[in-house]
Amino acid sequence: MARKKNGRLRLRLVGVVLLLALAGSGWAWWHLAGWTPSRTEFPVQGVEVGGEDGPVDWVALKAVGADFAYLDASASAFARDPQFVENLEGAKAAKLQWGAVHRYDPCQPADKQAANFVTVVPRDSAMLPAAVWLDQLADDCPIKVSDAAVESELTTFLNQIETHTGKAAILKVSRSFERRYKIAARVDRNVWLEQLRFQPDYAGRPWALWTANDRLSVPALTGGVRWVVVQP
Known part of the structure; x- marks a missing residue:
């Protein structure tokens, strides 16, 4: 019992x-x-958006506190975000600062990827530094790519898109990519890091941009917003 x-x-x-x-x-x-970092500590805050986020109400997005928008623009050697042109027009109409994001593919040649980026992204002195999203590893490339080649091709890509934009790019580095290649110590560019709620330190040096919340709910978008802050 x-x-x-x-x-x-x-x-x-x-x-x-x-x-x-x-x-x-x-x-x-x-x-x-509903969480965003303190405006007292981080006065400049914004978003990253792309086609996967669907239509954007840019006026509403600015009303909830976005100062800038990074727009997914291109990926690899041929892919282009279908919403980039519309998002660019919307961000400009709402008087938000804007920048473009390219998702880098270590399996594809740097010059082809740069050609894709410069075809999609207009030359505009008002744009923010281009962001190069580094999260795809070369381990699964059909043809083996050495770590040294990843670094050298990335440097070539950066030089070519910076000639187009007239500004040094920023590296949006995932934790897994940084762990694998230690790119923050090898390539001298500002870094954009990602970590939910707490400030990231995995690059071994201070971040310039931080994706602090990738699931913020705002009326301007149907899905979760990737909320980004600038280092003051």
Whole structure:
């Protein structure tokens, strides 16, 4: 009889623990859906958007506090974001500063990727430094690419797009890419890091931009917004 009571007690305790865990995760989701870093600490804040985010209400986005927008523009040697032109027009109409993002592919030649970028992104002295998103590793490339080649091709790509934009680019580096290539120490550019809620330090040096929340809920977009802040 005592064993049966103990078994029921254990089941009840497990149920209570599960309910508390669910409540905690629900609170965390709710908190992150509305959380942005303090404006006192980080006065300049903005977003990164692309075609996957759907239509953007740019006036509403500016109203919730976006000062700038980085727009997904191109990827690899041929891919282009289908919403880039529309997003660019919307950001400009809302008088937001804007920049373009290229998702870099270490499997493709630098010159082809640069040609793709400069075809998509107009030359505009008012644009923010271009961002090069580094998250794809070369380990799965059809033809083997050495670590040295990843670095040298990336440098070639940067030189070519910087000639087009007239500004030094910024490296948007994922944790896995940095762990694999230690690129922040090898390529002298400002870095844009990603970490939910807490400031990232995985590049080994200060960040210039930080994706602080990739699931912010705002009326301007149907999905979660990638909210970005600038180092003051």
